[in-house]
Amino acid sequence: AQSVTQPDIHITVSEGASLELRCNYSYGATPYLFWYVQSPGQGLQLLLKYFSGDTLVQGIKGFEAEFKRSQSSFNLRKPSVHWSDAAEYFCAVLTGGGNKLTFGTGTQLKVEL
Amino acid sequence: EAGVTQSPTHLIKTRGQQATLRCSPISGHTSVYWYQQALGLGLQFLLWYDEGEERNRGNFPPRFSGRQFPNYSSELNVNALELEDSALYLCASGRGRMDTQYFGPGTRLTVL
Numbered sequence: 193a194q195s196v197t198q199p200d201i202h203i204t205v206s207e208g209a210s211l212e213l214r215c216n217y218s219y220g221a222t223p224y225l226f227w228y229v230q231s232p233g234q235g236l237q238l239l240l241k242y243f244s245g246d247t248l249v250q251g252i253k254g255f256e257a258e259f260k261r262s263q264s265s266f267n268l269r270k271p272s273v274h275w276s277d278a279a280e281y282f283c284a285v286l287t288g289g290g291n292k293l294t295f296g297t298g299t300q301l302k303v304e305l
Numbered sequence: 306e307a308g309v310t311q312s313p314t315h316l317i318k319t320r321g322q323q324a325t326l327r328c329s330p331i332s333g334h335t336s337v338y339w340y341q342q343a344l345g346l347g348l349q350f351l352l353w354y355d356e357g358e359e360r361n362r363g364n365f366p367p368r369f370s371g372r373q374f375p376n377y378s379s380e381l382n383v384n385a386l387e388l389e390d391s392a393l394y395l396c397a398s399g400r401g402r403m404d405t406q407y408f409g410p411g412t413r414l415t416v417l
Contacts, residue, residue: 224403235309235395236408282348290403291361292338292350 194219194287198296205273206304213268213299215283224286225266226293227257231279239281242266253277278303306331309398309409317415318386326381326412330398337379338399338406339371343392351394354379355401386416 197216205211217223224243228236240251247259257268266283280300284293310329318324330337339351350363354373362369368384377398383390393413397406 226405228408233393233411233413235311235410236397238405238407241405284348286403288350288361291336291353291355291401292363293340293348293397293406294350295348297347 194285194294196283196285196294196296198281198283198299200299201297202300202302204302204304207275208272211268211270211273211277211301213281213283213301215266215268215296216264217266217283217285218264219285219287223266224290225257225259226284226286227251227255227266227268228282228284229279230282230298236282239268273301273303275303275305277301309396309407311394311396311409311412313412314410315413315415317417319417320386320388322386324383324386324390324414326383326394326396326414327378328381328396328398328409329378330396331407334398334400334407335377336399336401336404337373337377338397339379339381340395340397341365341392342395342411343389346392348395352381383414388416390414391416 195218226241227239242259280298282298283296287294312327336355341349353361371381373379393411395411397408399406
């Protein structure tokens with residue numbers, strides 16, 4: 193069955209430090225992958241997506257992610273974290289014939305000033 | 306460009322009642338998706354509507370239903386509410402299969 197694993201439930205980083213959030217997927221075909229961010233009590237905002245092509249994708253707010261087929265991973269990175277990046281981050285894969293998102297359990301990011 | 310909108314923001318109901326949640330997609334999008342985000346259960350796919358038809362549903366009982374109107378807006382109805390239906394209900398829109406889904410702010414449903 194298709195699934196997404198985010199191994200880190202909570203991550204704390206200092207402002208200005210680099211960030212990497214891990215995501216592993218299990219999907220038989222070529223995956224369509226996404227990262228979303230959710231602030232408390234809010235909806236999901238799309239950060240970036242991978243459909244095909246260049247395996248390093250750029251997103252909003254200075255985020256990037258790299259698709260590695262051999263490792264079934266799609267890790268999210270940011271070179272320098274800002275306090276406003278504190279939120280919950282969800283990795284997702286498009287499944288069910290391309291009409292539903294299967295999400296990971298999320299990673300809660302805390303930023304220390 | 307206006308994003309996905311949802312109403313109401315909050316909804317409080319008692320067990321056994323019915324709840325109706327509404328969603329307006331981004332202009333030009335024909336698909337509407339509904340997801341439930343319940344505490345401890347994560348984000349779960351509920352329903353997909355496209356061109357006025359229900360195309361797919363997740364592992365939820367039939368008391369979760371909805372419809373899509375000719376203007377592509379959508380309603381989610383939850384009948385015979387149970388305490389465990391308390392959750393944030395998120396609506397997303399897109400252009401159909403194999404496309405990006407853009408989310409609204411959600412409706413917080415509380416069942417007492």
